[in-house]
Amino acid sequence: MTKPQLLLVDDDRHVLDSMSDWLRSQGYELDASAGYTDALERLRQKAYDLVLADVRLRDGEGFDLLEQCRRNWPASQVVLMTGYGSPDGAIEAIRAGAFDYVTKPLIDNELLMTIERAISQRSVQQENTNLRAQLDRKYGMDNIVGRDPRMLKVFEMIGSVADTRATILVTGESGTGKSMIARAIHRRSGRAKGPFVEVACGALPETLLESELFGHVAGAFTGATGEKVGKFLQAHGGTIFLDEIGTASAAMQVKLLRVLQELKFEQVGGTKTFDVDVRVVLATNEDLTRAVADGRFRQDLYYRVNVINIELPALRTRPSDIPTLAHSFLEQVREDSRRQVTGFADDAMVTLERYNWPGNVRELQNVIERAVLLGKGPIITVADLPTEVRGTGAVIMSSASGQRTLKEALEGPERQIIREVLESNGWNRNATADQLGINRTTLYKKMKRLGLEDGRVGVM
Numbered sequence: 511m512t513k514p515q516l517l518l519v520d521d522d523r524h525v526l527d528s529m530s531d532w533l534r535s536q537g538y539e540l541d542a543s544a545g546y547t548d549a550l551e552r553l554r555q556k557a558y559d560l561v562l563a564d565v566r567l568r569d570g571e572g573f574d575l576l577e578q579c580r581r582n583w584p585a586s587q588v589v590l591m592t593g594y595g596s597p598d599g600a601i602e603a604i605r606a607g608a609f610d611y612v613t614k615p616l617i618d619n620e621l622l623m624t625i626e627r628a629i630s631q632r633s634v635q636q637e638n639t640n641l642r643a644q645l646d647r648k649y650g651m652d653n654i655v656g657r658d659p660r661m662l663k664v665f666e667m668i669g670s671v672a673d674t675r676a677t678i679l680v681t682g683e684s685g686t687g688k689s690m691i692a693r694a695i696h697r698r699s700g701r702a703k704g705p706f707v708e709v710a711c712g713a714l715p716e717t718l719l720e721s722e723l724f725g726h727v728a729g730a731f732t733g734a735t736g737e738k739v740g741k742f743l744q745a746h747g748g749t750i751f752l753d754e755i756g757t758a759s760a761a762m763q764v765k766l767l768r769v770l771q772e773l774k775f776e777q778v779g780g781t782k783t784f785d786v787d788v789r790v791v792l793a794t795n796e797d798l799t800r801a802v803a804d805g806r807f808r809q810d811l812y813y814r815v816n817v818i819n820i821e822l823p824a825l826r827t828r829p830s831d832i833p834t835l836a837h838s839f840l841e842q843v844r845e846d847s848r849r850q851v852t853g854f855a856d857d858a859m860v861t862l863e864r865y866n867w868p869g870n871v872r873e874l875q876n877v878i879e880r881a882v883l884l885g886k887g888p889i890i891t892v893a894d895l896p897t898e899v900r901g902t903g904a905v906i907m908s909s910a911s912g913q914r915t916l917k918e919a920l921e922g923p924e925r926q927i928i929r930e931v932l933e934s935n936g937w938n939r940n941a942t943a944d945q946l947g948i949n950r951t952t953l954y955k956k957m958k959r960l961g962l963e964d965g966r967v968g969v970m
Contacts, residue, residue, distance in 0.1 A: 516558060517560070553578070557585070564591050577607075585632065589608065589612060657944070668691065681821045704746075707749070742769065753793045830930075855890065
């Protein structure tokens with residue numbers, strides 16, 4: 511295993527030599543630098559896992575070296591050292607991006623623990639970088655699929671507001687993809703390299719939610735044995751996403767109103783006021799206007815969070831997007847599972863299009879994943895779909911003729927879907943074919959079979 515690479519920076523020659531010898535004796539590969547300028551030159555020539563730098567250097571500042579590392583070599587962790595430690599200095603260092611801030615004279619065991627934690631954290635960050643790349647492929651804008659006019663408006667709005675500082679409220683039924691939209695806003699903003707912190711407000715009781723958001727000091731409540739950094743401070747320089755905001759209690763709504771207005775807060779049990787630079791995105795599946803009318807949600811908080819509202823349509827209202835979504839999820843699952851599933855049988859896709867999808871996009875994703883993993887062949891068939899999606903099966907009873915096939919039974923919904931998309935495109939067949947994800951020849955044949963050869967024919 512490759513030994514961790516350390517860079518030690520201190521302008522006190524005695525400290526530099528003695529610490530260098532001791533760290534090498536502990537098994538670290540180490541380069542020693544006596545000043546800011548020499549340290550920068552070494553950083554340009556070699557990748558370091560950890561930089562240990564004194565705050566005061568003859569030709570510069572440790573904080574300046576920290577800023578250079580954050581900007582140009584973000585994979586390198588930085589620990590600042592000082593002989594003049596103070597709580598305010600430690601907070602400043604952490605907020606500036608240092609892993610830790612240690613005070614001289616250094617205690618051997620404590621320094622070793624700090625180094626090991628920093629290197630371990632670097633490994634975690636590398637894993638997170640890889641995971642973020644995977645998430646970008648899976649949840650980036652290119653994978654928020656939709657050709658329905660309502661989704662196109664959502665995409666347009668994301669592009670317009672992503673790089674502003676305005677608070678955004680994302681609304682829509684459960685499963686419509688609110689978290690994905692929040693991530694897309696973050697990734698398309700100038701804060702994309704900063705943290706994205708998500709908090710499921712509805713999953714925590716009020717006392718724990720306050721500590722989760724704002725942190726707490728030691729002794730703030732029973733069990734608070736140490737200080738906790740809250741999510742707002744963790745999101746400094748990035749975006750915080752507060753999901754299920756409609757579940758917040760009256761007391762929590764007061765605290766949220768203040769932090770949204772001033773970007774200031776105190777930890778639970780603490781008196782120090784923290785300032786944060788965060789972009790706030792919130793989401794709810796509740797009707798907040800009704801909650802305000804019922805007295806369950808503060809009117810002033812509603813006006814504060816509803817600066818920009820992105821409303822996500824339910825999947826059942828945009829059935830023309832189902833084939834594109836289904837194929838996108840199929841590709842994702844196939845890549846992750848390496849299953850050789852290439853597509854959908856025609857009747858399986860029709861079945862997916864006519865289902866009501868109460869769980870929206872999330873339910874469709876789960877259904878496709880299940881079908882890929884449990885299916886027996888290279889094509890997803892109706893038999894591979896869950897019972898609730900299949901409905902009554904391939905044969906449907908008809909009072910007129912006794913029995914009719916699934917294809918016959920679904921002609922009505924298919925006609926309605928195609929007509930709606932035609933109307934939304936002013937009966938432009940090329941645009942309609944593109945939006946439905948089919949070629950023009952297939953669309954012409956369907957229109958002829960369904961009696962939709964011109965716009966004068968009504969829905970049967």
